[in-house]
Amino acid sequence: MILYYTAGQKTKVFAHALHDVLRQPMQELKSPLNEKSFFIFRALYLAVTGKGYPVSNMPEKIDGKEIYLCSPVWGGNVAGPAWYFLNNANLEGVKVNLLLTCGSVTGSERYRKKALESLQLAGCEPGDIYVFATGKGVPEHSVIVEQLREMLPPNVIG
Numbered sequence: 001m002i003l004y005y006t007a008g009q010k011t012k013v014f015a016h017a018l019h020d021v022l023r024q025p026m027q028e029l030k031s032p033l034n035e036k037s038f039f040i041f042r043a044l045y046l047a048v049t050g051k052g053y054p055v056s057n058m059p060e061k062i063d064g065k066e067i068y069l070c071s072p073v074w075g076g077n078v079a080g081p082a083w084y085f086l087n088n089a090n091l092e093g094v095k096v097n098l099l100l101t102c103g104s105v106t107g108s109e110r111y112r113k114k115a116l117e118s119l120q121l122a123g124c125e126p127g128d129i130y131v132f133a134t135g136k137g138v139p140e141h142s143v144i145v146e147q148l149r150e151m152l153p154p155n156v157i158g
């Protein structure tokens with residue numbers, strides 16, 4: 001199962017490419033944050049204070065033993081709504097892989113390390129973590145699909 005949160009639609013492009021590669025069901029995690037104005041200021045405040053932000057459509061149950069959670073990086077870590085999902089979903093016995101998108105082209109390793117710590121802090125079983133920089137733009141869907149096909153373990157490709 002693929003879950004994604006997006007604020008500015010960039011992570012959505014990656015989630016859709018992942019969906020094409022894995023051929024697994026996909027759900028967008030929605031947050032009331034996206035419906036409000038002054039988004040950037042609210043988001044920064046919530047990221048910096050670590051408050052996170054609720055998801056309004058939490059999945060009732062997680063299918064399978066492995067999920068892929070796609071999220072932008074906010075303040076060096078997974079975005080507030082993704083953090084909320086990690087802390088509130090029943091992920092017992094579920095391996096959590098992450099696909100992160102970030103603005104910085106040099107921050108990938110730092111964000112990967114931080115995200116791994118966050119998965120452990122939330123009590124999740126960490127899987128693979130993929131980080132894509134979007135600061136210079138988002139590649140075409142087909143380019144991302146090719147990149148993912150090369151990065152993902154062959155046994156998960158659908």
Ligand SMILES: Cc1cc2nc3c(=O)[nH]c(=O)nc-3n(C[C@H](O)[C@H](O)[C@H](O)COP(=O)(O)O)c2cc1C
Pocket residue numbers: 005006007008009010011012040043044047071072073074075076077101102103104105107134135
């Ligand atoms: C509140 C906020 C905080 C962010 N913090 C970071 C950051 O710490 N490092 C970084 O490289 N990019 C940061 N970014 C940029 C986003 O991670 C990047 O643009 C991402 O691809 C956006 O995905 P989206 O369009 O799906 O929301 C931040 C963006 C926002 C809105």
